[in-house]
Amino acid sequence: MSLRNFPFGGENCNPLKASGLFGRKKDRLWLPVSSYLIEFPARKVLFDCGWNREMSPKGTFDKKAQIKSLGGYFLYKTNQGLLPQGEAIDEQLRSLGVKPSDLDFVLLSHLDCDHANGLKLVDEARRILVSNEELRFATNKTLVNKIRYNPRWWSDTKIEGFDWNGAEGPAKQSYDVFGDGSLRMINIPGHSPGLCALKIVNAEGQFVLLFSDGGYAKKSWKEQITSGIADDRAAQKKSLLWIREQCLAPNCVESLANHDPDAIPHVIEL
Numbered sequence: 001m002s003l004r005n006f007p008f009g010g011e012n013c014n015p016l017k018a019s020g021l022f023g024r025k026k027d028r029l030w031l032p033v034s035s036y037l038i039e040f041p042a043r044k045v046l047f048d049c050g051w052n053r054e055m056s057p058k059g060t061f062d063k064k065a066q067i068k069s070l071g072g073y074f075l076y077k078t079n080q081g082l083l084p085q086g087e088a089i090d091e092q093l094r095s096l097g098v099k100p101s102d103l104d105f106v107l108l109s110h111l112d113c114d115h116a117n118g119l120k121l122v123d124e125a126r127r128i129l130v131s132n133e134e135l136r137f138a139t140n141k142t143l144v145n146k147i148r149y150n151p152r153w154w155s156d157t158k159i160e161g162f163d164w165n166g167a168e169g170p171a172k173q174s175y176d177v178f179g180d181g182s183l184r185m186i187n188i189p190g191h192s193p194g195l196c197a198l199k200i201v202n203a204e205g206q207f208v209l210l211f212s213d214g215g216y217a218k219k220s221w222k223e224q225i226t227s228g229i230a231d232d233r234a235a236q237k238k239s240l241l242w243i244r245e246q247c248l249a250p251n252c253v254e255s256l257a258n259h260d261p262d263a264i265p266h267v268i269e270l
């Protein structure tokens with residue numbers, strides 16, 4: 001749950017308005033937190049991992065548990081979560097017959113709590129990757145980032161930073177995960193410098209785009225609505241324009257924001 005300005009604040013928003021510290025409860029809204037399992041013939045990849053079970057130990061809203069898991073009251077005010085039983089990432093994978101150790105990669109779009117808080121639930125994956133740019137930003141110890149990020153979510157895991165090896169996307173920075181063009185982490189800065197979308201491409205060039213927090217819903221790219229939390233507003237606008245171009249491309253099979261309230265779990269075959 002977050003204040004409405006957080007996902008859809010647009011031009012008239014700022015970090016204080018988006019934070020929810022002084023907002024009214026009636027102005028808050030619940031948004032989903034998505035993770036994605038991508039299955040190739042010989043590989044399994046997870047993109048983002050949502051909340052840890054410790055946020056909601058009994059599957060109910062638990063203020064005390066969330067403050068402890070997030071690491072502070074201010075972050076709790078911005079990000080309040082509810083994780084029903086069976087919906088933590090390891091629980092969902094188990095329901096699909098997949099163990100964390102079956103995962104070849106866990107790819108993190110960025111290191112905000114609703115994307116990395118559950119990382120330790122899948123630490124048995126073979127590799128865990130995030131962009132080095134995001135890792136540097138999340139550990140730069142500025143006042144804002146001390147509130148926004150908690151290294152405890154990823155410390156003591158096998159997380160690795162990667163450097164860009166391609167030039168795709170609005171910032172001309174991307175990372176070809178397998179080296180064959182089928183799975184690309186594409187830098188879409190703005191919300192954070194190292195934020196990545198994930199582009200899954202088949203042999204015919206058709207693709208699915210998972211654009212994380214580059215926009216919070218379909219209406220974000222359709223109406224060019226930036227979010228309330230932005231490290232660089234100009235870069236965020238540029239990234240949102242790129243997302244729109246990709247979503248409207250004839251070979252785009254589907255595109256998904258991480259927190260779209262209209263999204264429902266489903267399978268995409270590519």
